[in-house]
Amino acid sequence: GALPRHQNTPRKTTYGLHPELVSGTGFMADRHHNRRVWLYRIRPSASHTPFEPAPHPTFRADWAPGEVDPNLAGWSALPAPEAPTDFIDGIATLGGQGSPALRRGFAIHLYAANRSMERRAFYDADGDLLIIPQDGSLTLQTELGVLDVGPGQIAIVPRGLKLAVHLASGFARGWIGEAYGRSFELPARGVVGSNGTSDPRHFRAPRAWFEDRVVPGYRLTAKLGNALHEARLDHSPFDVVAWHGEHAPYVYDLADFSPVGNTRFDHPDPSVHVVIGAPMDEAGADTLDFGFFPPRWDPSEHTFRPPFFHRNAVTELNGIISDPSLRAGGPFAPGVTFLTPSMTAHGVLARAVESHLRKTDAAADRPARIPDASAWFQLETMLPLSLTPWARSAAHRIDGWPHVWGAYREHFEAP
């Protein structure tokens, strides 16, 4: 009964709640893209001290836009922090492009945390956050309610909504994609039709959850114009008793992704694996697409089944959430991040090329099952990715990454 049914701002609400609007798009956005949420809360959000600058050593878009390295690059899993570090303290920006001031561009961040955000909330006025846990489950306390998200799931928190991240265990690590322009939406399915890939019914928004709690010195960290600022509250900001609207956070379990693929020969484009994406210009030229390489069957015949050699217009940023088939001591391990700049040539490891070519036809054509616990993803962008100074010289950057692929052999036989 807390939610007014016939209007948004009655003079008196049930329980004496304050109505508050959060608009996520310009007011004149067409209905399909227009996003807003009405909150019915105990105290208005406007009850806080003025913001003061709160610089962060590594959560910063200090890349040089003109500096784009065409070399392949890789980073080991981000190490666990030694000092007590919450989700916001534990963010380090790998790189990005563009600017929230122009509503165009993105950033890629890594996070590693060992404590929950206590008496602290965060909101990002610059863009939507796509959170991809690799290790450790998170409980996202959002203004609209509570969402649990763990490895194998993703969460989207739209711009402006307050968030406190609680750790289910003593450590959490993962990736964050931040899209400055249009919000994430489901990709068109094209010839696939109305079924398969990611289905709207599998995206879970939270139910309203609130606490009426006086907390002197509660910190509110806000990101605006790629700078962090902090204000103080005297209460928990998670006091929204009811809400309605579509500017909401949500979680998606990647196990619900139903892959489509070629069922006779050759490969589909990786676009068939896109779960969700933030569009930019013309169709398909996106700020940030999240593609997931799901457990699936590969039945293709007389086909070079590993990913073929390619050079792509998009920049690819790959991450490994888990994969039980990985060879210990090899270049790929859970938590590894690797970057392929636009048009930089790449393929699979040289030894993978050789082993696939060595197979008999019968062995190479046998349907193969990519195991359930294998979870690799790719963030794709049409923009060039510039690395931050932190990412360039980070201790966990893998030296000589362009060489890990090995030396490719010739198999040419002159006629």
Ligand code: FE2
């Ligand atoms: Fe690639």
